[in-house]
Amino acid sequence: MAEKIGKHIAIYGKGGIGKSTTTSNISAALAEAGYKVIQIGCDPKSDSTNTLRGNNYLPTVLDSLREGNKIHLEDISVKGFGGVLCIESGGPVPGVGCAGRGINASVSLLQELHLFEEFKPDFVLYDVLGDVVCGGFAVPIRDGITDRAYVVSSSDFMALYAANNLFKAINKYAPTGGAKLGGVIANSMKPGYHREIVEDFVEKTGTSIAGYVNRSIDVQQSELYGKTVIEAKPKSAQADIYRNLAKYIAGNEDLVVPNPLGAAELKEWARDWGDRIYDIENGVVSVAEAI
């Protein structure tokens, strides 16, 4: 592959964990800071860039592929807030076809259309759906398409489980030129022991935390207006949280190959935390003591 134009970042995480919200706010914050940004939604739902473009209609890459006509960049991209170039890969209707192959095909197509040479981005963010269920979904971290991945996770076990799966994929592909991990974005953080759980997990897996994002009503409100927090509530504390996160990600060159936990190890670790949480909830010990 030719010299990469801009930093290419893949964002993974369990379904519904806040990937699209977080990615869009990072894109918006980077654009606000003067960078040229592309955000590519790698998800058949094609809702990744909604809040960047006010929920306006955008034909997906695969829609145009399905039609079989000659595809032009203008047809499948639109500039959203702060000039962020929004692209949705799209995919088949649920239950039909192969979405994994779809992501593969649309990423190749974007390369064929010389997207990066034309737009010359500083940052390209790939918002990839759900878990790394098969080879298709690992495409953005394979084959040198991105060189860094972040994973959005809460302190919920299933979210960390998905993060651990991504670590496995990174672990597999990094030695052959795949992406490395930039860190874990701890989303929807509530007060209490939640931070500690995520912190313990990153320590065990030899990774780090890129930033903490609180659970906030601002996020939901902005979403309802079809906007990012950066655009809708630029003065809010939540906007600053996203700005800081964006700044960290823009500058972070500390990329690692994680050590995912084995299945038994992960279960053991979770059970251990289950006991501690039980003690905390029942007032047996304080948070500090439990940790």
Next chain:
Amino acid sequence: MSEVIKEPRNGCALHGALQTVQEIKGVVPVIHANAGCGVIHYLANKGTSGGNSSYSGLSIPGTAIQERHVIFGGASRLREQIKNTIKVVKGDLYVILNSCESAMVGDDVDAMTREIVEQGEPVLDTLVAGFNGGPYYGYEHVMADIFRTIDGVKPSEKKTDPYLVNILGIIPGKDPYWQGNLEEIKRILEGIGLKVNVFFGPYGGVRDLINAKNAALTINFSRWGELPARILEEWYEIPILQRPSLPLGTEQVLDLATAVAETIHIDEERIKSFFGNEEVYENDLLLRAREDLIEYDNSQTAVLVGDEEQVIRLGRFLNDFLGKEIKAVILTDALKTDEEHVTDNQELLKEITDSIYITSDQKKIEDIIRSEKPEVIFGSSLEKRIANRLEIPVVETSYPVFEKLILNKADAGIRGTISFMEEYITVVNQYEAEKRKQLLSYVKGEKGGKLWQEQSQKRSYSKKLTLVTQSQTKESLSARM
């Protein structure tokens, strides 16, 4: 660890299913795959014996699916293809063959088929993804699926015919002599008063598929018919007569007739008179070949290469009838472990030889032949290379056979005994003749040739000499004048 197979002779499940339905008259295959799947099958078989059936190669309807069908699903492309096929290609039954792509993408072909059947069209589908197995898998599964669904597509009342038998276990094309062999089995069974569903070739067709449920017995001539035979047994209570191979020679055929008579009542007198006539015919013809038979040294040792059924059929015949020593048999279809089938021919194979190999790797096959040092090979055209090196003849009895057209010649049954002997003796005679010719040309071209060359050189030298002397004479003459 998987290993590389050199020059494999077997295609994939889709190919097995395709060559099976291609030979059923009235069936139109529809391949749901990318374009290469059908074409590669066509190209692989183009040069082999037997020619092509009505729907072959580029004329087979197919979806030729592309990347967008993988991503968005190929079911609607298939619907379009079936509808168009029904419009332009007349058939009694349309069989959709699902490939690897279709299986991986998970196209709901069953639902699609149901939709079209509800519109009154005779369509059924089968999943024969290449990654599921070889052509044998394809044969078994397409036949099983046909028997499972044909009654829903072509309904008819079940009326058991006490004299009707189904013939299974012979894969069209995988046995180069399949057509002749089926005809011969049909001739024999009809000769003793039965009716036969052969399914394939000019005597078969969709009618046989519909009638299969009315049979009184299914005779399965190899392990590869077990699954469809079992379906007929479970669904229609048709008993199975499992045979290790097609019969070859009167004795084997009589043995088959006796086994059939255990289930179906056959008139003894009829059997007697049929075999009486057959014996006279066979003896009469083989008598004519007695000189060749006597002249040819039958003690020559042999190696057999081919599918299990062929190896058993020929092995027993060569052993029992010709008293030949079989040094080894190489089975090109058997699986190292086969949990799907109950057939176990170990004992039978051991009676033929102690050296039993299972491989379709040409390198290994050649190595085995080299180490066994046979004097003749019964195998496919692929064995010609090693045969040439070892300077021994090959009698082509198994797939693939190149440079030879085999339409209805048989190497099973009673007539098949005669044509097998014809073929065997012809090959050996031609081989001997070729060897003699080579020897002669060697003597002429090399040794004798040198002598001749030297002499002819001398001759031309002396010619030149006389010319020179003549001209000198002329010169001296003129000088003198």
